[in-house]
Amino acid sequence: MLKINNLKVAVNGKEILKGLDLNVGPGELHAIMGPNGSGKSTLGYALAGRDGYEMTDGSVEFDGQDLSELEPEERAAAGLFLAFQYPVEIPGVNNAYFLRAALNAQRKARGEEEVDSMTFLKTVRESIKTLKMDEALLKRAVNEGFSGGEKKRNEIVQMAVLQPKLAILDETDSGLDIDALKLVAEGINGLRDGKRSFVVITHYQRLLDYLTPDRVHVLSDGRIVESGGQELSQRLEAEGYAFLEETAA
Amino acid sequence: MNQTVEQVNQVIQQRYKAGFYTDIESDRVRAGLDEEIIAMISAKKEEPSWLLEWRLKAFHHWQTMREPNWAHLKVPAIDLQKIHYYAAPKQKNRPKSLDEVDPKLLETFDKLGVPLHERARLAGVAVDAVFDSVSVGTTFQKELKEAGVIFCSFSEAVKEHPELVREYLGSVVPFTDNYFAALNSAVFSDGSFVYIPANTRCPMELSTYFRINARDTGQFERTLIIAEPGSEVSYLEGCTAPMRDENQLHAAVVELVARKKAKIKYSTVQNWYPGDENGKGGIYNFVTKRGDCREDDARISWTQVETGSAITWKYPSCILRGDRSAGEFYSVALTHNHQQADTGTKMIHLGKDTTSKIISKGISAGHSNNSYRGLVRIAKRAENARNYTQCDSLLIGKTCGAHTFPYIESANSTAKVEHEATTSRIGEDQLFYCRARGLDEEDAVAMIVDGFCKEVFKELPMEFAVEAKALLEISLEGAVG
Ligand SMILES: Nc1ncnc2c1ncn2[C@@H]1O[C@H](COP(=O)(O)OP(=O)(O)O)[C@@H](O)[C@H]1O
Numbered sequence A: 001m002l003k004i005n006n007l008k009v010a011v012n013g014k015e016i017l018k019g020l021d022l023n024v025g026p027g028e029l030h031a032i033m034g035p036n037g038s039g040k041s042t043l044g045y046a047l048a049g050r051d052g053y054e055m056t057d058g059s060v061e062f063d064g065q066d067l068s069e070l071e072p073e074e075r076a077a078a079g080l081f082l083a084f085q086y087p088v089e090i091p092g093v094n095n096a097y098f099l100r101a102a103l104n105a106q107r108k109a110r111g112e113e114e115v116d117s118m119t120f121l122k123t124v125r126e127s128i129k130t131l132k133m134d135e136a137l138l139k140r141a142v143n144e145g146f147s148g149g150e151k152k153r154n155e156i157v158q159m160a161v162l163q164p165k166l167a168i169l170d171e172t173d174s175g176l177d178i179d180a181l182k183l184v185a186e187g188i189n190g191l192r193d194g195k196r197s198f199v200v201i202t203h204y205q206r207l208l209d210y211l212t213p214d215r216v217h218v219l220s221d222g223r224i225v226e227s228g229g230q231e232l233s234q235r236l237e238a239e240g241y242a243f244l245e246e247t248a249a
Numbered sequence B: 001m002n003q004t005v006e007q008v009n010q011v012i013q014q015r016y017k018a019g020f021y022t023d024i025e026s027d028r029v030r031a032g033l034d035e036e037i038i039a040m041i042s043a044k045k046e047e048p049s050w051l052l053e054w055r056l057k058a059f060h061h062w063q064t065m066r067e068p069n070w071a072h073l074k075v076p077a078i079d080l081q082k083i084h085y086y087a088a089p090k091q092k093n094r095p096k097s098l099d100e101v102d103p104k105l106l107e108t109f110d111k112l113g114v115p116l117h118e119r120a121r122l123a124g125v126a127v128d129a130v131f132d133s134v135s136v137g138t139t140f141q142k143e144l145k146e147a148g149v150i151f152c153s154f155s156e157a158v159k160e161h162p163e164l165v166r167e168y169l170g171s172v173v174p175f176t177d178n179y180f181a182a183l184n185s186a187v188f189s190d191g192s193f194v195y196i197p198a199n200t201r202c203p204m205e206l207s208t209y210f211r212i213n214a215r216d217t218g219q220f221e222r223t224l225i226i227a228e229p230g231s232e233v234s235y236l237e238g239c240t241a242p243m244r245d246e247n248q249l250h251a252a253v254v255e256l257v258a259r260k261k262a263k264i265k266y267s268t269v270q271n272w273y274p275g276d277e278n279g280k281g282g283i284y285n286f287v288t289k290r291g292d293c294r295e296d297d298a299r300i301s302w303t304q305v306e307t308g309s310a311i312t313w314k315y316p317s318c319i320l321r322g323d324r325s326a327g328e329f330y331s332v333a334l335t336h337n338h339q340q341a342d343t344g345t346k347m348i349h350l351g352k353d354t355t356s357k358i359i360s361k362g363i364s365a366g367h368s369n370n371s372y373r374g375l376v377r378i379a380k381r382a383e384n385a386r387n388y389t390q391c392d393s394l395l396i397g398k399t400c401g402a403h404t405f406p407y408i409e410s411a412n413s414t415a416k417v418e419h420e421a422t423t424s425r426i427g428e429d430q431l432f433y434c435r436a437r438g439l440d441e442e443d444a445v446a447m448i449v450d451g452f453c454k455e456v457f458k459e460l461p462m463e464f465a466v467e468a469k470a471l472l473e474i475s476l477e478g479a480v481g
């Protein structure tokens, strides 16, 4: 599904990702952990195609396509979804309207028919319910005045409606209380169908307890320095990132 | 980041869809501004002598005045002697009904999306169509008459209702008010007249569509709306002009009178030709609009969506004379390329417990300059006056400017005046967020701008909110990268 080879990414001329390799197969869920500033969000932005995140070396293949060729909206239409670490507010733009416009833009790009408002509303309402969100949030402006937790859950609602092939979730669990965390995990698990893949960026074992990742990777200073199974995240939780330096030394 | 700005600037290049010219024979006075020209205009309109005298008084006063220079605008010298002050499509006889109007004119308004003939006209909206210096026709006159409402061209009102015109003309904007109002008073040609009798709610929306067509002319229209006690009306004006390399002057005066408990809602969608991407051509729009809440509990609300004109100088204002009277001003002003806008409002609180609300949204792109200028004045006797002002600017790119000039003059310590202002740039983060969800750049910009204007759009009558939104989108449309 996602094949990243020796990826180097520079932001403002500064190299942040320094030769990153990652392979995520169909249906797999991979976790990426790592200290602040190690380049996790940079990876998400680079994959989603943000301006100024320049791929200087290496290759990224997504669902058989060379990602570097595609504009951000083309990547979205191809089935790539990034849940933002800091979801953006768009004042005055109705949340449901935004999501429907996004869905229909993607469908149009894929040559599919637009969804009618009834079908759309049904889908959104279901995910809103799963995440125990207030339906009133649909009528509010995109993320405007949402609490931190509401913003994060709103990202999951978007993911559920847009039905991507690969979702990258950037610290979606940060700032959530334990109940909200469970709901988000349920939302993610509900979308695991054996085909859809996930890259979950997190600092906490807590979320992974609910998600049971296929692989856990540690990102440090722009490279994957360690990969393993669930036990790796447990060790990180217990010992922190300090042991990385020990192994390096 | 620079790349994004570049792309957005391309997105915002306007495509002006009303830029065509109608080839029609025109009856035009010679160029120039003098007493003889004024007498000619008055004669063409078969006006009574008191009106000619009023025009001439205005002209003599105007001769003592100078162009205002306090606005944040660079206004090139305008040679007023080169303008033809009257131009009208040639018509054999004055058409008695819309069926007799020259098909070329009907076709023009069709093309502009304002069909006048019976079959196609907009349901529930009466239209007065003004072409250069004359009104070519007004729809639904019969239906309105049954409700006691008078809606006709200004020229017709002078003929049919001289006593009303004489009583109210210049009673809100005297010709001494300012340079452009004085000029208008001397040479005004046509415009609309509205009279709503007491305790009557106007049964439909009224609207005037102003079209400048002829070359080297100016349009100097005059609109007068009178709302008798307990009456209510919603009025809308739209305007367009052909694309030309020369600038054309448009100097209108609009006067509103709201008597006891009357309500007037006045909306404008202004789409005069803005000039090309290098700043060549476009309309100079110098307009004086004022509403008088003359008696208690009167209410006047201005809503404007300004996307056109090379230069806009416009401050729709309210005089809150009656106790508990209320004034509102909702504005979206979009400038791009080399457009300049200096627009805002004046809220003059004279009565007790008067309230006013100002919501201004300025959007600047390209090399344009967009200024909000607003005055809130609380007179000594205006106990408990309240004003709320919110003034937001949205910048697209780094070569445009947004400026805010709020003036507050309060002579009464019980007044409460609140002012909030924000300036933001269309964020790269907002654009990227939209694109990451699958929207292309053009749709993303349109959506962000539309969201920014929401509070103003919701004040427009439904049909026109849709039009205004589409207009903004057209203004933002263009080839992306
Ligand atoms: N726009 C930017 N300009 C310059 N440096 C940046 C920018 N964005 C991120 N960085 C730097 O890149 C590094 C990685 O950041 P980030 O990917 O956000 O880390 P993480 O998500 O792992 O905390 C940090 O050193 C950060 O300061």
Ligand SMILES: [Mg+2]
Residues within 6 Å of the ligand: A040, A041, A042, A085, A170, A171
């Ligand atoms: Mg991060």
